Amino acid sequence: MDDLHQIELAEYLARRRKYLKLSVRGLARKAGMDMATFSRLENCQLRNPRVETLRSLATALEVPFFDLLTVAGFQTPFDLDAATRPIWAKLSALPVEASADADAYLQRLIDQHRIDLDGPTIDPQDLDLR
Structure with a gap:
């Protein structure tokens, strides 16, 4: 900071x-x-x-x-691309206990797909959001 x-x-x-x-x-x-x-x-x-x-x-x-x-x-979800804002807005409404589950799930996805969070930024248009 x-x-x-x-x-x-x-x-x-x-x-x-x-x-x-x-x-x-x-x-x-x-x-x-x-x-x-x-x-x-x-x-x-x-x-x-x-x-x-x-x-x-x-x-x-x-x-x-x-x-x-x-x-x-x-950086908050509201700083992200407009396509991702609705997802994060809904996740922010989760109770505190459920947000820990969401964090754990996202971490599993990051690990499973070997995503480097410090690596290059991905253009949201390149993502398959189907």
């Missing part, structure tokens, strides 16, 4: 936490995370939070997960 997104995330977390009238300890407890980790995030001392951490925080802060990803500077 770059410096600008780190600052924006810290400010967003602090504003939302205060809006909900939660202490650092209270929000950390609600998110099921260590208070020190949350404190480091809110004080710009944690540069690369895990996606799972952001998902827990989004739930605790009562905000959409993708909103928090966007503030943190992650």
Whole structure:
């Protein structure tokens, strides 16, 4: 995460936490995370939070997960090609428990097809979506 997104995330977390009238300890407890980790995030001392951490925080802060990803500077499904947006929009409506199943399924597909996520970008028009 770059410096600008780190600052924006810290400010967003602090504003939302205060809006909900939660202490650092209270929000950390609600998110099921260590208070020190949350404190480091809110004080710009944690540069690369895990996606799972952001998902827990989004739930605790009562905000959409993708909103928090966007503030943190992650590429979200809404940054992707228009053809894939409806799929991701539907997946974002899954309960937290089901999203873990979806993540596991996608990982199995990635492994099965030996997809290199750091490799070249695939043009969505080249995909057979039948």
